[in-house]
Amino acid sequence: MKTRSEVFCLMGCCLGAAVVTASVNAAQFEELTEYFRQANVVAGPELVECTLSGGSRTSCFRITVTPSPATYTPGPWCPDTIADSAENGGIWLENGEVHDVSGAFIEDMANFYSDNDWQLFDEDTGAVFVTDTLEKCAGAAQPEVDPEFRQQCVECQMAYLDEDATVTYTIPLEPVAVEQPLDTRDVGSGLAFNGIRLDAPAPVADILGNYTLAPFDDCGGHVNLHVGYHYHAATDCLDDTASKTEHGSVVGVAMDGYLIHARLLNDGSLPADLDQCGGHETDELSYHYHAGEQGSNAILSCLKAEYGCVSEEPGVECDASVSRRPGGGGDGRPDFAAAAQRLGVSEDELMRALGAPPPDFDQAAGTLGVTVDALQEAMGRP
Ligand SMILES: [Zn+2]
Numbered sequence: 445m446k447t448r449s450e451v452f453c454l455m456g457c458c459l460g461a462a463v464v465t466a467s468v469n470a471a472q473f474e475e476l477t478e479y480f481r482q483a484n485v486v487a488g489p490e491l492v493e494c495t496l497s498g499g500s501r502t503s504c505f506r507i508t509v510t511p512s513p514a515t516y517t518p519g520p521w522c523p524d525t526i527a528d529s530a531e532n533g534g535i536w537l538e539n540g541e542v543h544d545v546s547g548a549f550i551e552d553m554a555n556f557y558s559d560n561d562w563q564l565f566d567e568d569t570g571a572v573f574v575t576d577t578l579e580k581c582a583g584a585a586q587p588e589v590d591p592e593f594r595q596q597c598v599e600c601q602m603a604y605l606d607e608d609a610t611v612t613y614t615i616p617l618e619p620v621a622v623e624q625p626l627d628t629r630d631v632g633s634g635l636a637f638n639g640i641r642l643d644a645p646a647p648v649a650d651i652l653g654n655y656t657l658a659p660f661d662d663c664g665g666h667v668n669l670h671v672g673y674h675y676h677a678a679t680d681c682l683d684d685t686a687s688k689t690e691h692g693s694v695v696g697v698a699m700d701g702y703l704i705h706a707r708l709l710n711d712g713s714l715p716a717d718l719d720q721c722g723g724h725e726t727d728e729l730s731y732h733y734h735a736g737e738q739g740s741n742a743i744l745s746c747l748k749a750e751y752g753c754v755s756e757e758p759g760v761e762c763d764a765s766v767s768r769r770p771g772g773g774g775d776g777r778p779d780f781a782a783a784a785q786r787l788g789v790s791e792d793e794l795m796r797a798l799g800a801p802p803p804d805f806d807q808a809a810g811t812l813g814v815t816v817d818a819l820q821e822a823m824g825r826p
């Protein structure tokens with residue numbers, strides 16, 4: 445697909461292309477700014493220069509938000525006891541189905557996953573084993589879980605997050621299409637119009653492999669200490685924050701700059717001609733995605749264009765071509781071993797210097813005797 449400015453170029457007005465691009469960007473910028481009015485905005489939106497994942501230099505929309513929704517309180521996730529009803533717990537997504545995480549669901553895990561090793565509750569009291577401290581939630585929410593943190597219903601409370609934590613999104617105003625669709629795990633799917641991250645699929649194999657369950661609340665979100673509250677499903681919680689189009693309401697913008705619409709069209713039907721990333725173009729609307737089914741654990745299956753940046757450090761220029769993975773991985777964690785090797789220190793030294801999340805880079809760099817830039821680069825942060 446040609447970008448609008450390329451089309452204008454072919455029409456023989458190359459000199460005017462820069463002006464046309466600027467006005468297209470300005471219109472797009474206004475549209476996005478209007479959408480994000482319900483987000484907890486800390487800085488921006490502003491128009492900045494940026495470098496996308498494929499190396500394209502372009503104009504981006506940059507916005508800094510707090511990773512907490514303005515319109516509701518997240519949770520609940522884990523029920524307290526196996527007698528609790530569905531109201532006391534969130535949801536779990538499995539095989540395209542949405543399951544209520546009630547006490548009975550927790551009690552039935554061994555049956556549900558046909559594995560008798562599941563034991564998420566105290567057989568004598570019926571109390572559910574919940575990660576009810578910061579230490580436990582940090583310990584259990586990792587790909588490699590210490591045995592002491594196995595057999596837990598994992599939830600991290602909003603209160604564990606640094607009050608000043610912000611997330612900065614830098615998203616192209618005019619998408620630059622790629623030939624091979626890109627994996628959303630590199631940077632996430634996008635940003636919902638309430639300022640909450642639309643994440644890549646949750647790493648369900650890691651979670652279940654450790655005999656942990658990390659439920660989502662009824663809005664499809666849960667808390668990760670690195671990126672705060674984020675979504676793994678686009679639910680009707682996002683309907684009222686967005687605008688209606690003939691193709692359902694717009695729920696957010698993807699990291700590649702295309703808009704993400706609700707799963708279904710206004711008449712309740714499913715768009716018929718979606719590509720492998722869940723997107724299409726219609727006579728009325730330019731290319732856009734429709735969010736994946738709630739139970740699919742994939743808001744987007746892939747990205748069709750070069751993506752921008754997600755950063756926990758505000759004000760840093762986006763160069764998405766430099767690093768893959770760490771900056772984006774919602775539930776993943778940076779590759780500390782590789783970072784330590786790059787810095788010439790042991791992983792232990794690095795972990796101690798970084799301290800409890802969120803990491804204090806200035807202090808850690810001082811402790812390790814390296815520059816903040818070197819540390820951030822080693823950690824693969826844009
Ligand atoms: Zn559509």
Ligand SMILES: [Zn+2]
Nearest residue numbers: 646668774775
């Ligand atoms: Zn997650």
